[in-house]
Amino acid sequence: xxxxxxxxxxxxxxxxxxxxxxxxxxxxxxxxxxxxxxxxxxxxxxxxxxxxxxxxxxxxxxxxxxxxxxxxxxxxxxxxxxxxxxxxxxxxxxxxxxxxxxxxxxxxxxxxxxxxxxxxxxxxxxxxxxxxxxxxxxxxxxxxxxxxxxxxxxxxxxxxxxxxxxxxxxxxxxxxxxxxxxxxxxxxxxxxxxxxxxxxxxxx
Numbered sequence: 001x002x003x004x005x006x007x008x009x010x011x012x013x014x015x016x017x018x019x020x021x022x023x024x025x026x027x028x029x030x031x032x033x034x035x036x037x038x039x040x041x042x043x044x045x046x047x048x049x050x051x052x053x054x055x056x057x058x059x060x061x062x063x064x065x066x067x068x069x070x071x072x073x074x075x076x077x078x079x080x081x082x083x084x085x086x087x088x089x090x091x092x093x094x095x096x097x098x099x100x101x102x103x104x105x106x107x108x109x110x111x112x113x114x115x116x117x118x119x120x121x122x123x124x125x126x127x128x129x130x131x132x133x134x135x136x137x138x139x140x141x142x143x144x145x146x147x148x149x150x151x152x153x154x155x156x157x158x159x160x161x162x163x164x165x166x167x168x169x170x171x172x173x174x175x176x177x178x179x180x181x182x183x184x185x186x187x188x189x190x191x192x193x194x195x196x197x198x199x200x201x202x203x204x
Contacts, residue, residue: 006029006030006032006061006100007029007032007103007104007123008031008096008097008100008103008104009033009060009093009104009105009106010033010037010105010106011037011040011108012107012125013104013105013106013107013125014033014037014041014044015041015044016107016126018105019031019054019059019060020045020050020054029059030059030060030061031054031059031060031061032060032061032063032096032100032102034063034064034065034089034092035062035064035092036088036089036092037089037093038051038062063100064092065092065098065099066099069095069096069098069099070095072095072098073095073098076094076117076118077094077110077114079117079135080114080117080133080134080135080136081134081135081136081138081198082113084138085109085110086110086114090108090110090111093106094114094115094118097115097118097120098118098120102120102121103115103120103121103122104120104121104122105123105125106123106125107124107125107127109130112130113130113133116130116133131202132200132202133200133201133202134197134198134199135199135200136195136196136197136198137195137196137197137198138193138195139193139195139196140189140194141191142186142189142191143186143188143191
């Protein structure tokens with residue numbers, strides 16, 4: 001796996017060992033990530049100062065996306081319905097890719113789905129990656145409520161738009177109601193929302 005230009009790393013790329021000469025690494029490659037992602041993975045090999053060594057050698061740099069790009073990244077994630085399955089570091093990594101016009105190294109499905117919807121490059125490490133961009137719909141098994149990503153709030157109510165509310169914590173497999181931002185409940189009856197694929201299109 002070779003990179004002709006810098007690439008953005010999200011947390012999953014660090015956990016896969018990409019910048020540490022692990023699987024998916026490339027000799028002489030340079031990487032960039034955001035301060036939020038760095039903080040999330042700063043415990044990795046801390047005792048050996050591996051992250052600091054990467055920065056000191058120039059192989060890893062940190063860049064913070066501007067607020068406008070963060071807003072655009074959230075909007076893109078809401079459009080696909082992936083927002084509940086993205087952490088703030090995930091959003092910052094997507095925003096940085098949008099800002100710098102760079103691809104990302106990730107095995108995170110939600111990150112990949114949003115990136116592909118924006119026609120930005122995604123390089124998987126330990127997975128095959130995604131073959132289709134999915135737009136998710138959230139629905140309530142207890143009543144008739146249904147909403148796409150722009151109608152479901154990740155982490156609280158979405159004002160007057162009828163978004164669900166999140167509480168607790170956890171991670172989300174496809175179709176489950178628990179997300180990186182917590183359990184999402186129906187704004188009408190409080191039942192845990194589930195999700196299904198509303199639309200699929202080939203990933204470019």
